[in-house]
Amino acid sequence: MRFELIRQGPSDTCGARCKVFVAATGAITADTPRDFSVFAKGRDLTGATVVLDSDGGSVHGAIALGRAIRKLALDTTVGRVRLLRAPENAEPRGALSPQADCESMCAFVLLGGVRRVVPAEARVMVHQIWLGDRRDDPTAANYSAEDLVLVQRDIGRLAQYTAEMGISIDMLDLSLRIPPWEPMHAMTSDELRTMRVATEQPDIATGAAVAANPPAPIAPPVSRLTNGIQAAMIDISERNWAVVDQSGHSSLARRHPLTVEGEEIGSFDLLVSCGADRGRYDFSYIERRYKGARNAAPDAVGAVTVRVGGLSEPLKVVSSDQRDGEMVTYAAAQVPADLIDAFTSLGNRSMTLETRASGLVTTIRLGNTGARQSLPGLISACRKSPGDRADLSAGQLGGMAAAR
Incomplete structure (x- = not known):
């Protein structure tokens, strides 16, 4: 200083x-x-x-x-x-x-x-x-x-x-x-x-309110869904990015808690798969959300955006509805290979996921631990996949695949 x-x-x-x-x-x-x-x-x-x-x-x-x-x-x-x-x-x-x-x-x-x-x-x-x-x-x-x-x-x-x-x-x-x-x-x-932080002050622009003494947290529902499949059937880690197999299709995946100012209101899964379009990846966001002690559950999630550095891509919300006491949202998009390449490049990189629902905004930043090491495994699995993905060239598998 x-x-x-x-x-x-x-x-x-x-x-x-x-x-x-x-x-x-x-x-x-x-x-x-x-x-x-x-x-x-x-x-x-x-x-x-x-x-x-x-x-x-x-x-x-x-x-x-x-x-x-x-x-x-x-x-x-x-x-x-x-x-x-x-x-x-x-x-x-x-x-x-x-x-x-x-x-x-x-x-x-x-x-x-x-x-x-x-x-x-x-x-x-x-x-x-x-x-x-x-x-x-x-x-x-x-x-x-x-x-x-x-x-x-x-x-x-x-x-x-x-x-x-x-x-x-x-x-x-x-x-x-x-x-x-x-x-x-x-x-x-x-x-x-x-809180007596200021001894005197004019009116200050209001930020997000936080209760000084929140009530006891509400226990989350036991069930967890991932795109309609029980989470136990899909081994997705909260600790690092890794390649997972889902019904014969491989994805680079990561799970993360969903919080609002520290209150846990659910979790979400991210899955990156090889896309059919040249230079793009399929990107999926699957969220399970429940009512918190300080935050009511919205009727539906209206928007989801992914950001890496200066790159930003909106996801299309395919569905967002109540299932067994929790709201399950599925959003997806084909994102540029540059976005995934930037995230999986050497060094500490972060990805930010933002959701908007009934006036409530969540913003979560997660790191790239395991992403750089696991992406070649995803590319290899995509080349071996049956159907139309088996014929994809290196160029069609995205910029990182071509580099590999």
Whole structure:
């Protein structure tokens, strides 16, 4: 994180009432508290406001930085300091812009301010803390007992720090509901006020509401359907992508929980098969959804979209109806080989699935663990399949197949 001292301007506008800003931008690391201490040493920061614009970072770094801000009795806000034109060798002057985000652990740094202001245009965004090297595909990763101890210890430290700053523990509870495969939760004006994250604030654009004290979760139905077939008959993993055989047809498949701000409301299967059209793959989405404690079951899913990087493809919802107490949705499309190639390329890649149903939006991000290794097996199986797929050329099996 980078720190810069800037006085409010223009000077002829604010005069003797010009504020002092400490612009704090960038990622929070374990070294950030030390860097801030070096920055603050020898400077008069009396009455200054720390202006935060950060995507978060280290848990320990954020806690130590927040405590340092409180020790100096500084104020905090979310925004950016825009430098103004000034004569050469003149003191730098800046204007506060509220167009900024304070994400993840930055939200806890914000708590360090004696006076905390969140402008209407700014966003404070929270989610669960997670082991950084396993965030790309969290359901595929392995976790040791030592890993669990580390996370639990950090949660305890955050709880102690939150209470120490005089903030409702509900803020930490809210953060811990949002799993790493969902988008971060943008805190609403009510949450910022009732949880005492902001000491004063104008009206803030409302994000998705989350109950402070949700009722006990409703147990999900036991049955699980996958395109009309009992899930037990199809070995689809939640841990990684793998080739599965379904009634003689091979697919690259993955299963994932379906959640809304941490509440599990079902699960879905993704199946990628070789398409008959040149340079495209058949892509299927099969979802089982039930009523949650905080989220009612919709009448039907209206739209499903898959995204990989800058590529996006809408799926056609073929059916979405109630079956044995749960809603089963089937959507499909022929997607470009470029989309699958990008997802299965070397390195950590992610795929995002978005659904829209009766005003409820779900957004799930899942990684590519096993996809690159398993795709050649799918291509080989497609070449051996009976019927029209047996005659497909490498070009008709998609870009990755041709490369193989």
